[in-house]
Amino acid sequence: MKKLSFKIWMLLLAFISITIVFLVLFTNFLYEELYVQHTETAMKEVAENIQHTYHGGVVTDDFIKQTEDYNRFSDIEVFTVRNPRELSACIPFDIDYDSLIGADERAELIAGNPVSKRGFESRFNREVVSVIYPLVDENRLEGIIYLYVPLTKITELASNDVLYLLIFVSFLLIGMAFISLKSLQRVLNPLEKLKQASISMAAGNYETRVDVKSQDEVGELARTFNQMAASIQEEDEKKRDFLSIVSHELRTPISYIKGYSEAFAQKLVTEEQKEEILHLIVREANRMQKLTNDLLTVSRAENLEVVEKSPLIIAETIREVIHLIQSNIDAKKLKLSVDIDEELILVADEQMTKQILINILENAIRYSPEGSTIYILNNHNTIQVIDEGCGIEKEHLTHITDRFYRVNKARSRFDGGTGLGLSIALQLVTSQNGTLNFTSEVGKGTTVHITLPIWED
Incomplete structure (x- = not known):
């Protein structure tokens, strides 16, 4: 061809x-x-x-x-x-x-x-x-x-000039052919670069970029290609990191369960150790279950195209969420202070909003010391969840919604966190045209700001 x-x-x-x-x-x-x-x-x-x-x-x-x-x-x-x-x-x-x-x-x-x-x-x-x-x-x-x-x-x-005329026309034709060829090469060379870059991208080389400096439509196409390549590369890196972290997160509980199960099968466990080991197996199984559920929630949030939003009385929703997590609050002997406008109506999906609040409150409970207080209040259409925990350093604050990001990895594994809660909360808030922000002071606590569209009659 x-x-x-x-x-x-x-x-x-x-x-x-x-x-x-x-x-x-x-x-x-x-x-x-x-x-x-x-x-x-x-x-x-x-x-x-x-x-x-x-x-x-x-x-x-x-x-x-x-x-x-x-x-x-x-x-x-x-x-x-x-x-x-x-x-x-x-x-x-x-x-x-x-x-x-x-x-x-x-x-x-x-x-x-x-x-x-x-x-x-x-x-x-x-x-x-x-x-x-x-x-x-x-x-x-x-x-x-x-x-x-x-x-x-x-x-x-024009018999005397015919030869000169033919020579002139011939040179004119050759010159125009040469100029048109060079012009075509100037226009089509960037397209050839785009073609080669596309082939390289198809082969998995996502770091491929096209060096085209023209300001015309071809240059714009090249810049769009580079932006697409950068996005694909970023997504590929996130995918690799995600799979690596998921594998790492699953490896620990699987190793525990496999090791202790083999010990039971080989009758290497004493009667005194059985209860403790069974408790560890259940704990690790629960961690695997929670991680699987969170991964499923992440997948659903990513593939969600249309959010069915309706008027939502946020005070009532918060009361239902508190009822669901009351056992966790009682386990750490925490106090809960709620001051929400009873007439505040937001435009949101009820189940998604509940999931957001559960994830935020579970995170606050996890990092709050025993006997401290968690405050839930609102400033117009912004819901604030304030804890009295250890706080988060500024360099960590912009990353806490990244998947599997942990400020204190050892503590998170100990108390069962998967590192996906805040990431899921951000996805669910964003899909409802809202915002999720954090402010924190080390040694005093963290405040989560959840802003959702307000219902207007």
């Missing part, structure tokens, strides 16, 4: 060649038409001047001789004859009288009207333009004035 550049180049050459041929033919046609018209006009002027000197009667020899004098001052051949058949003795080519002056032409001449004719003569190997004017006396054709000029071809007029 021929390349696109070759096809376009051949198309341009075809257009250029057709244009040059058309111009040559049109110029030749235009020249000949103007030349013929000018020649006919000149012959008619000569014939009319001669005709005006005829005063009737028989055409005399002196009149004929006077007519022939015009030949010395003009390129037009002029003859006056008494009988049209005598023309064969005057002009340098054979003439058929019947074809020269037929019945219709004779009637025109007798009526005093001139006749113009144009035809090919083999003796001259070209067309001949002729004009016939009558010499009429009392409705009797006494003679005719015959004028003719062999048409000169345009190639003959």
